[in-house]
Amino acid sequence: MGRKSKQKEAILKVVKSTDTHPTADWVYEQVRRDIPNISLGTVYRNLKLLTRDGEILGLGGGDTAGRFDGNIRDHYHFRCERCNRVLDLDEPVDKTMNERLAQRLGVTVNRHSLEFYGLCQDCQSGITNDKAE
Amino acid sequence: MGRKSKQKEAILKVVKSTDTHPTADWVYEQVRRDIPNISLGTVYRNLKLLTRDGEILGLGGGDTAGRFDGNIRDHYHFRCERCNRVLDLDEPVDKTMNERLAQRLGVTVNRHSLEFYGLCQDCQSGITNDKAE
């Protein structure tokens, strides 16, 4: 599954230690504090490896999503359409849906992703908040 | 809401007439059959406009998703992790989830997106099928 490196460990630690669902570039900036000459390519490579190995999740499923999630517990998301913040939800995850669908369609279902879209509290009240990406 | 053009109409027609959830580039190739000198920029511009106007959907919600859906009925998706095919599902859409979440979190919820991931029939049987993107 690949050998250890301080770069990979630092990257994993950054992703695990935030709930901001960061982009590759944000991770890069954070890791740079500890390893100033790390390269962005290394960050991309390791995020992809960590995603494949199931140590982190690619948001929206897969490693092409552009944002990552260190929380690999099954959970859902709420995304603010204005500031693009992503919140983890505590809603219970219903895995029976997977089986029902698998039977009905004759496919294999590994997982599902449920995301809600709307305006977060800050953005509703207009306090806000540049449109971030 | 913007004026008419044959380019925009052709683009809409292409997206509406397929259930393959095409990328901008695929749409471009199709439209080119009718309008050989249409430019890719025009396709992007119009896909964005059509998405904003609600005439088509950006997959995964929004217009940054890279794939589009001419079916604007509320519906869910199944995505094959091997061949990346996307299937429309007939599952009933449960809008009460939106309200429950909105109340609990104090946010505004406009919609949600539910995607299942797994292997489609072809990819299970190994008949398949290059990894498309």
Added chain:
DNA sequence: TTAGGTGCAAAACCTTTGCCATCCC
């Protein structure tokens, strides 16, 4: 020792944008 990882920089993609010509209303 050596497969695998790293840094760097270039390349590859994908999407947006500026500019001017053209078209609709």
Added chain:
DNA sequence: GGGATGGCAAAGGTTTTGCACCTAA
């Protein structure tokens, strides 16, 4: 006429890759 739209090409942003050099096992 005048603002919207289109074609073209250049610019932007993000992600991947080739390569020579390291490093963990």
